[in-house]
Amino acid sequence: MASLPQLIEEDVSEINRALQDLLLKSDAIMALLIDKGGFLITQCGDYNPFDTVTLAALSAASFAATQGIAGLVNEINFSSVYQQGESYSILVLNVDEYSLLTVVFKARISAGAVKYFADTTMREIATQLKVAQERDPDTGLDLSMLNMADPSAVFTKKKKRVA
Amino acid sequence: MAIINQATKELQVKIVYYGPALGGKTTNLVQVHDHVQTTAGNKGKLVSLATSSDRTLFFDFLPIEAVAIKGFKTKFQLYTVPGQVIYNTTRQLVLRGVDGLVFVADSQYDKMEENVKSFSNLEENLKALNLNLRDIPYILQYNKRDLPSAAPLEYMEFLLNNREVQVPSFQACANKCDGVFETLNMITRLLLHKFINESSRKAA
Numbered sequence: 001m002a003s004l005p006q007l008i009e010e011d012v013s014e015i016n017r018a019l020q021d022l023l024l025k026s027d028a029i030m031a032l033l034i035d036k037g038g039f040l041i042t043q044c045g046d047y048n049p050f051d052t053v054t055l056a057a058l059s060a061a062s063f064a065a066t067q068g069i070a071g072l073v074n075e076i077n078f079s080s081v082y083q084q085g086e087s088y089s090i091l092v093l094n095v096d097e098y099s100l101l102t103v104v105f106k107a108r109i110s111a112g113a114v115k116y117f118a119d120t121t122m123r124e125i126a127t128q129l130k131v132a133q134e135r136d137p138d139t140g141l142d143l144s145m146l147n148m149a150d151p152s153a154v155f156t157k158k159k160k161r162v163a
Numbered sequence: 164m165a166i167i168n169q170a171t172k173e174l175q176v177k178i179v180y181y182g183p184a185l186g187g188k189t190t191n192l193v194q195v196h197d198h199v200q201t202t203a204g205n206k207g208k209l210v211s212l213a214t215s216s217d218r219t220l221f222f223d224f225l226p227i228e229a230v231a232i233k234g235f236k237t238k239f240q241l242y243t244v245p246g247q248v249i250y251n252t253t254r255q256l257v258l259r260g261v262d263g264l265v266f267v268a269d270s271q272y273d274k275m276e277e278n279v280k281s282f283s284n285l286e287e288n289l290k291a292l293n294l295n296l297r298d299i300p301y302i303l304q305y306n307k308r309d310l311p312s313a314a315p316l317e318y319m320e321f322l323l324n325n326r327e328v329q330v331p332s333f334q335a336c337a338n339k340c341d342g343v344f345e346t347l348n349m350i351t352r353l354l355l356h357k358f359i360n361e362s363s364r365k366a367a
Contacts, residue, residue, distance in 0.1 A: 004166055006167045006168075006169060007167070007168050007169060007170055008169045008170060009169065009170040011170065012168065012170035012171065013170070035166055035175075035260065036259060036260060037166075037177055037259050037260020037261075038177065038224075038240060038242075038259075038260065039166045039175045039177070039240065039260075040175075041166065041168065042168075042171075051207070051208060053207055053226045054207065054208060054210050054224065054226070057210070057224050057226070057240065058210070058224075060259075061221060061222065061256060061257070064256040064259060065221075065253075065256060068252055068256065154229045154237075154347075154348055154351045154352070154355075155195070155199055155200075155227070155229060155344055155347050155348055155351065156199075156200045156344070157198045157199070157200060157340070157344050158198050158199070158200045159200075
């Protein structure tokens with residue numbers, strides 16, 4: 001599976017601008033850009049009441065499952081997943097090879113309208129990701145100073161309380 | 164593959180626990196969730212997409228954040244796959260974008276065939292995603308060592324770790340949290356080691 005390019009501040013701010021624009025035009029509540037492996041890349045809107053990390057993981061899984069279903073009926077163009085609820089609806093759209101766009105909006109708003117505005121957003125995001133992909137890959141993460149001989153554990157168990 | 168976000172200084176990594184049905188994959192995640200030492204707010208909720216009888220249907224998911232490494236927030240996403248043979252398509256979906264693997268083997272004698280089949284299934288599923296086990300850090304966990312019917316360690320090593328390059332293996336009793344953190348820390352270290360090697364190779 002192809003991997004998402006490394007993102008720098010310029011990429012993220014350009015993607016955030018596109019997401020904000022989508023929220024403004026569609027009146028949606030929040031928009032998330034997620035990696036197809038389930039990672040949350042960036043988020044915009046009123047996301048505080050939601051567990052967006054889990055939402056990202058489940059959106060990616062749901063989209064992947066839908067692609068699996070598409071394969072079973074010989075369909076190659078299941079490019080989105082839409083769920084309508086009582087209060088909120090959710091739309092997951094395929095941005096490109098690496099990423100998905102998840103939009104949460106009030107159930108009274110038409111999914112068609114959100115999809116219409118999201119079309120431009122997806123194109124803008126895909127363009128920015130392409131820019132990131134073509135950028136010099138050597139400007140990556142430098143972990144060379146990390147001391148692997150350090151025996152301390154990354155994760156530790158909670159100490160048992162003594163009564 | 165791992166996400167590196169220079170803007171937010173985040174490194175996100177996906178670790179998948181793989182293995183035969185009822186081997187203890189979900190128990191590993193439950194124990195990490197219950198016992199991990201975290202500062203407030205950086206341990207996510209454990210999400211289980213399971214059947215009414217608590218068998219994993221799609222996956223279990225636990226996001227946790229480790230200490231900052233070189234200024235980067237390192238976020239780990241732990242997944243399990245459903246072990247039952249019929250859920251193979253689901254296992255493939257969960258493997259998408261995997262960075263590291265923990266193979267949880269059941270130590271009971273009568274589960275050896277299932278262990279071996281599950282391991283071969285892992286290799287096949289990775290192949291279907293154009294991935295190769297040789298390129299992905301992975302370790303073995305021999306779970307349920309406390310059961311009287313547990314096979315000798317050497318036998319399990321012979322069956323599952325008998326390759327050109329042997330990988331680290333750990334004994335565990337996941338239901339008592341024994342060996343769970345040792346396993347998680349080792350796969351974490353292997354992953355970070357891989358990132359270091361890759362970043363220094365790019366810099367060279």
